[in-house]
Amino acid sequence: MGNEAIGLGALAAGVRVVTGYPGTPSSEILPTVSERNSGNIHVEWSVNEKVALEVAAGAAVAGARSMVTMKQVGLNVAADPLMSLAYLGVKGGMVVVVADDPGPISSQTEQDTRTFALFSKLPVFDPASPEEAYEMIIDAFELSERFGTPVLFRPTTRVCHGNAPVKLRETLAAAPESLRFKKDSRWVIFPRLSYENHIKMEQRLPVIAEEFSSYRFNSLSGEGRLGLVTQGISSGYVGEALTILGDLGQPLPAHKLLRVATPHPFPKRLALDFFDGLDRVLVIEELDPFIERELQRLAGEQQLSVTVLGKASGHIQVAGENTVAAVTQAIAGFFGVPFVPAASSPIGATMLVEAPELPGRPPVLCAGCSHRSAFIAVKRSMRKRRAIFSGDIGCYTLGNAKPLDMVDTCLCMGAGITMAQGLHVVEPNALHFAFIGDSTFFHSGITGIINAVYNRTPIVVVVLDNATTAMTGLQPHPGTGDTMMGWVSQKVDIAAVLRAIGVKHVEKCDPLKLEESMAAVVRAADATADGVAALIFESPCIHVAPPAPSYIVDAEACECKECIIRLGCPAILSVNGKAVIDETLCFGCDLCAQICMFDAISPFSLLSAKPLSPKPPSATP
């Protein structure tokens, strides 16, 4: 996997400190290092990306090679230290790996870290495959150390989660024996130092750009008056497209092909070689039209009469992932050769006519997920009150789907807690619930809660503590206590943190016990009369807890279908008007049994002991 290649490359480069915060598609890089750690590398999941970057920076100013990993929105959290570190510089090589997510497939934004590199005046590497990622991260460490600057390394999802055989180097760089931080005013950022370093940065960028013009993974080939430019995974799509068009049998026009693996500082000399003799250029890239703008700027600066086409001209889609089909279509149009896409081929045409209708299949909370129970408890107890539910980033964002429909807002990590405060200002008579997961609580929830306590904004903070970072692959965090070094640390207790920052009403509750949970929700809601109230729903993720026996529906007794209508559980199906539980998916959470008005659902092993006659509806339907 590309992410493993990045981790292995960092090991080959002699990395000493690896930090990060999980986020798709970056999450597998850091565990690759920790799994092979002989003990001399410090590997940690930090509480957030800002902290991770600062820990790595501390090691780097002392001379150690360090790497920090995150996804693109994580870089927004880490932007503050990164911008300043760009001015301060480093001693040991430091690579900031930021995985971008065109699509987006698992993200809030389609931001482009190459543009962040331009903004922060830092070099950036953009690998096209797992093989390249392995080699390029080693180059990135070397460049960083040589120029004394942090370096960005930006793979995208299809590189991170693509797999290919990677040839590993036999000899690994040896980490220096002993390092010692050398006290020096150069490590203390002050306006004067920033001014002086700013000049150095601007002087350094053209030097690196010149070096990048001969960099081994930037390539220029071909001849002709037409030019194609590409980067990253789109290079693969371009290669595929040229093969497809070539196989159609008609000759393709002569053309040049430029691949840019180091978009910033832009390899100007290489680009000028590319421009030589060209009339028209098509730039095929994902996310921002980064190379397109650089080429347009360069053409303007050099007063070249060359037309640069791409996203701005409508030749390449402005949003979402590129595909082989779309890239083939774009190149065919640019070359002026006919191309019939597969969708209108005979097989495609058959399908357009006769294809049976298929429902969408969005992601959902797992069967047995304790978040479902927590949402149901809040929903049921707030049925007659005006309540607004601010969500956050994690599996529980999936609580937005019907029938739960329990996420009214979602913005970014930690924002549920703070947006609820703004919503309260506008609607002071409503109840404002902010749902936050355990890992997100530590990441960026605590400061927001302090803000609510300080500004006397009464919200209900609902911590959905499932004892792991579930969405990104079950990473540990301060509340779980286990670390990437194999130690078990002192667990940081969420309830104690809440009490310490001044939350007066703090209650813990097992969300799988519905009646008790509903009573706890009402108590927390009422406690907002006295300020911020917190309710901690504690129940481990089904991926870290052993399953209970699965449940079964007594078809004779099944009448209400509450389980189907209210829960949205993937294990419960409707067959001939009756609820049926798929025992291979059921986790035995018991929630459906608790809401069934006819007592028709019971653990599989207890079925024979249950009465088969329906009982009258209970008082809490």
Add this chain to the structure above:
Amino acid sequence: MKANIVIAGVGGQGTVLAGKLVARAAMDAGLAVRTSETIGMAQRGGSVVSHVRISDGPIASPLMPQGAADTLLGFEPGEAVRCLPYLRPGGTVVVNAHTVAPVAAALTHTEYSGPAMIDYLGKCGGRLVVIDGDAICAEVGSAKVLNVALIGAAAAAGALGLTLEQIEEALRKSLRPKLVDMNIQALHAGARAAGQAAPQELQKETQ
């Protein structure tokens, strides 16, 4: 030698591991491999697709264009239909007969019929191999071997360009030791199911 394989299923069904096993077997056979898979948010019960590309020459892109797959491995009939545009004319579809109903399908009246989907696959694909994945899982005693059973069926149908022995070896290298025997059993059960399904397909093709 070239084989383009699309794996379509529902998050949690084991599609990612299926892709890894096929890739492993191909790598061990000295072939070039590129794969791409869905990880992250979409894994939670959503539609998931993996691309596996095997070749004796260089492979440009991990994702293939529509109309390029030699083989479509469908873990579920609806998801197989969703990915059918990737299949090349005359390609092979190996599909599990058991449907996974989308959550809240009952609420939104979006239930669909597995047999109707399979019927449609039969009309569009070059070759269709339907296997009863549930029966194999029950026979082996684990719901988690569906992926390996489908690989067994595809390998037996000659749709992977890999032999059952090569896949067995990949299973031994990739899985925890205590899971190996069970999965090898599932592999061969899938292969046998494909053998039994074949005559039906010939019948269908001659209709």
